[in-house]
Amino acid sequence: MNLSSGEFYQRSGFRKKFTYRAIFLLALVFYVSSCHKHDFDFYDVEGNGYRYSDLEGRYQIVNYWAIWCAPCKLEIPELQALHDDYDNVSVFGVNFDHPEPQIMSEQVKLMKIGFPTYRKDPSNVLGIKTPEVLPTTLVFGPDRELLATLVGPQTKKSLLAVIQEN
Structure with a gap:
């Protein structure tokens, strides 16, 4: 059975996993950058x-x-x-x-x-x-x-x- 690339992504859940990972990475980047802004020495x-x-x-x-x-x-x-x-x-x-x-x-x-x-x-x-x-x-x-x-x-x-x- 041959699947087109679009069908493969839909059936494997790849798109869903990729989206969650991308959102997680973006949230992590925003978190780290906001922490630096409030990092005081004393x-x-x-x-x-x-x-x-x-x-x-x-x-x-x-x-x-x-x-x-x-x-x-x-x-x-x-x-x-x-x-x-x-x-x-x-x-x-x-x-x-x-x-x-x-x-x-x-x-x-x-x-x-x-x-x-x-x-x-x-x-x-x-x-x-x-x-x-x-x-x-x-x-x-x-x-x-x-x-x-x-x-x-x-x-x-x-x-x-x-x-x-x-």
């Missing part, structure tokens, strides 16, 4: 996502602080001023104690921090060791190279000096 305490690639070309200041640290409380306004006044500088905070998100959010408000605060310690991602002394401020260049590790309270002026040196 999140702040408010749940906002950030990509390091979006920060390229900017200086990044990462400050480790704690609610019980008196010098930290003194330098927060300086960091806030730097964050507010310079478009080429991004300031991020790290709560050294890593409390639960709700407590961390309350502490951020209490400290009057208006710049993003990491939800988790970024030391592994940044390739650094978690500081043992507070406050500690890390200055990264536009190429994400670590320029300085500063221990003790900093001022807007001292941080700008590090940036201008590089």
